[in-house]
Amino acid sequence: MLYLMELWESIRDFLATGGDVLYIVMGVLFLMWVLMIERYWYLTGAFPKFRNEIIAKWDARKDTTSWYAHRIREAWISEANDKLNARILLIKTCVALCPLVGLLGTVTGMITVFEIMAVQGTGNPRLMASGISMATIPTMAGMVAALSGMFFATRLESKVRRAKEGLIDSLPHH
Numbered sequence: 001m002l003y004l005m006e007l008w009e010s011i012r013d014f015l016a017t018g019g020d021v022l023y024i025v026m027g028v029l030f031l032m033w034v035l036m037i038e039r040y041w042y043l044t045g046a047f048p049k050f051r052n053e054i055i056a057k058w059d060a061r062k063d064t065t066s067w068y069a070h071r072i073r074e075a076w077i078s079e080a081n082d083k084l085n086a087r088i089l090l091i092k093t094c095v096a097l098c099p100l101v102g103l104l105g106t107v108t109g110m111i112t113v114f115e116i117m118a119v120q121g122t123g124n125p126r127l128m129a130s131g132i133s134m135a136t137i138p139t140m141a142g143m144v145a146a147l148s149g150m151f152f153a154t155r156l157e158s159k160v161r162r163a164k165e166g167l168i169d170s171l172p173h174h
Contacts, residue, residue, distance in 0.1 A: 017130075018137035019112075021105030025138060028101055029145040032094035035087050036152055043159050047084065051167050054080060058171045065173070073171055080167050084160045091156070095149040102142020109135025 015022050054076045063069045113131035120127055 014137070017133045018141060019105055019109060019134040021101060021108055021134075021138040022141055024101050025098060025105070025141050025145055028094050028097050029149070032091060032098070032145075032149045035091045035094070036149070036156060039087060039091070039156055039160075042086075043084070043156075043163060047080075047163060050080065050083065051163070051170070054167065055170050070173060073173060077164070077168055077171070081164055084164055088153075088157065088160065091149070091153050095146050095153055098146040098149065099139070099142040102139040102145075105138020105142070106135045109133070109138070 015026075058064065058073065058076070061069060061072075064073075109131050112134055113128050116124075116127045116131055
C-alpha cells in the first residue's frame, strides 16, 4: 500500500513539474490505448465469428462463379475490411497528436520562462528551471507516448492486413 502511495506521489509530482499540458498528453494517450485495446479485442474475439459467418454464407451458395457471385464476394470482403479498419485512422491520429501536444507544452513552458525573465531578470536560474522543466517534460512525454502507440499501431495494422488476407483466401473464387 505504501508503494502505491509513493507511486501516486511521484506521478503527481511529474505532472506538476510538466505543467497542465501533461494532462492533455495523458488524455490523448488514454484514448489511443482504449481504441487499440478495443481493436485487439475485436480482432481476437468478434471478428473470427463474423469471418466464420461470411465463410459459411459463401460455402452455402450454389453459385460461386458468376459475375453476380463475385460482386457479392467483393461486397462481403469490403464490409469485413471496413469493420477491420474501423478506428485505425483515429488511432494513427492520436499517435501523431501526442508529440504535437508535447510541443505545445514546450511553447507554454518557454512562455513561462520568458515571463519570469521579464519580471525577475536573468539573475535567478532557480525560477527559470521550473519553466524549462515545463518546456522539456511534455515534449518527452509526448514522444514516449507516440513511440509506444506507433509500435502497437503498426502491429495492429499488420494483424488487420493478415485477417483480411485470411478471409480472402477462405473465400475461393473460380
